[in-house]
Amino acid sequence: MINMDKNSFSQVELIREVFHYQSRFEGSTMVFKIDFPVLEEPGFPGLVKDLALLAKTGFKVIIVPGAKENIDTVLKQHDIESLYTPTNNIPVRVTTSQSISYVEMAAFNTASRFMTFLSGSRIDAIIGNFVRARGLGVINGIDTEHTGTVDKIYTDSLTRVLNLGMIPILPCIGWSPSGKPYNVPSDEIALEVSKALGAIKLFIVTARDGMEATRLTPNEAESMISSGDQQFQRELKLALKASKSGIHRVHIIDGREEGAVLKELYSNLGSGTMIYNDEYDSIRVFHSRDLPDILRLMEPLMQKGLLIRRTPDQIQEKKNDYFVLEIDGSIRACGALHDWGESQGEIAAVATDINYTDLGLGRNIVGYLIDKAKKNKLKRVFVLTTQSQDWFESLGFKEASVESLPEQKRKVYDQSRGSKVFALAL
Numbered sequence: 001m002i003n004m005d006k007n008s009f010s011q012v013e014l015i016r017e018v019f020h021y022q023s024r025f026e027g028s029t030m031v032f033k034i035d036f037p038v039l040e041e042p043g044f045p046g047l048v049k050d051l052a053l054l055a056k057t058g059f060k061v062i063i064v065p066g067a068k069e070n071i072d073t074v075l076k077q078h079d080i081e082s083l084y085t086p087t088n089n090i091p092v093r094v095t096t097s098q099s100i101s102y103v104e105m106a107a108f109n110t111a112s113r114f115m116t117f118l119s120g121s122r123i124d125a126i127i128g129n130f131v132r133a134r135g136l137g138v139i140n141g142i143d144t145e146h147t148g149t150v151d152k153i154y155t156d157s158l159t160r161v162l163n164l165g166m167i168p169i170l171p172c173i174g175w176s177p178s179g180k181p182y183n184v185p186s187d188e189i190a191l192e193v194s195k196a197l198g199a200i201k202l203f204i205v206t207a208r209d210g211m212e213a214t215r216l217t218p219n220e221a222e223s224m225i226s227s228g229d230q231q232f233q234r235e236l237k238l239a240l241k242a243s244k245s246g247i248h249r250v251h252i253i254d255g256r257e258e259g260a261v262l263k264e265l266y267s268n269l270g271s272g273t274m275i276y277n278d279e280y281d282s283i284r285v286f287h288s289r290d291l292p293d294i295l296r297l298m299e300p301l302m303q304k305g306l307l308i309r310r311t312p313d314q315i316q317e318k319k320n321d322y323f324v325l326e327i328d329g330s331i332r333a334c335g336a337l338h339d340w341g342e343s344q345g346e347i348a349a350v351a352t353d354i355n356y357t358d359l360g361l362g363r364n365i366v367g368y369l370i371d372k373a374k375k376n377k378l379k380r381v382f383v384l385t386t387q388s389q390d391w392f393e394s395l396g397f398k399e400a401s402v403e404s405l406p407e408q409k410r411k412v413y414d415q416s417r418g419s420k421v422f423a424l425a426l
Contacts, residue, residue, distance in 0.1 A: 033190035037207040038255035052121035095146040095183040133174025133182040148182025153196035205255040286322035293331040333361040340406040343379040384419035397422035
């Protein structure tokens with residue numbers, strides 16, 4: 001038997017995940033809204049190189065650069081005050097006739113930085129007028145002049161560019177049909193282009209501390225808005241708008257982290273916060289095709305003696321008792337519920353991916369099996385364990401005697417193993 005250490009196992013799993021996600025999302029459209037502070041970081045060239053790599057491997061990449069801080073700097077250099085007015089509790093820049101030319105200068109300067117590094121990666125890119133805009137008008141009694149909102153995304157032009165394998169870059173400028181320029185928030189452009197092109201993912205690339213690998217439903221994300229600072233609130237609000245408009249997955253990542261985009265795209269765990277409105281994780285019945293996956297999960301525990309060894313034939317014989325937990329189409333946990341009669345069921349074969357032990361998947365699968373036992377009208381579930389008693393106690397199980405087991409289970413109880421019995425009344 002070949003033993004594989006955790007590092008080697010992790011490398012193999014990583015390769016599997018890369019192939020899984022590459023085949024799943026290849027050819028799909030992804031929008032990257034990138035905050036300006038990310039451009040000022042030493043790792044910015046590496047980020048652009050990763051975006052170029054995605055374009056080379058079959059993804060349709062769109063970049064929407066944020067330019068707020070650069071615009072502030074340019075206006076200050078020309079002694080023009082940056083004015084804002086709140087719209088729906090979000091500050092909106094008042095772009096005057098005096099400032100619009102400088103705003104354009106800063107926006108296109110920001111976009112051209114991407115062009116420079118994409119050229120170094122031998123990827124063709126284009127900065128184009130893909131956004132038709134209209135004036136925002138008078139807000140709170142203030143004429144916002146050249147501040148605008150998205151009126152239309154020119155999807156035909158964008159699609160032609162993408163089909164040529166090029167990366168379109170959309171600065172925070174839109175034009176009216178008569179050619180009047182407007183300063184349009186990059187968040188709004190990113191949202192509208194994602195909707196117009198049916199993007200499968202929107203990435204919000206930020207330079208904010210405290211980023212954690214988290215997966216949230218829209219409801220969970222909404223409950224967290226009030227707990228963060230202003231920047232975090234803005235990111236979550238944009239993510240929720242995108243999610244509610246049909247973008248299946250929105251990712252908030254720290255653009256300063258090496259390889260953050262690739263980690264987030266090519267692994268279940270990722271590197272940032274993902275808001276998803278599709279089926280990301282689920283527990284379902286076992287299918288015969290799942291056998292290699294659950295044996296892979298169980299093997300490390302069987303080698304350590306934490307689980308009794310089960311052969312493929314033994315699992316197949318009881319296949320209706322087994323359930324698996326999937327994350328994004330990959331099996332990451334399993335468990336079984338065996339009915340031994342006398343209204344008692346055994347929870348067994350609980351195993352989780354060694355790389356996912358901190359996500360509570362074991363608790364999820366056991367909780368599911370307990371609910372399943374209740375639906376099956378069982379009065380009691382029990383487990384046999386040699387080394388996990390504290391964990392089962394944390395789930396509410398109480399130590400019980402071997403004599404309390406159903407008669408059929410007592411007949412096959414392995415005295416030499418000496419497993420302890422823990423039970424939960426339903």
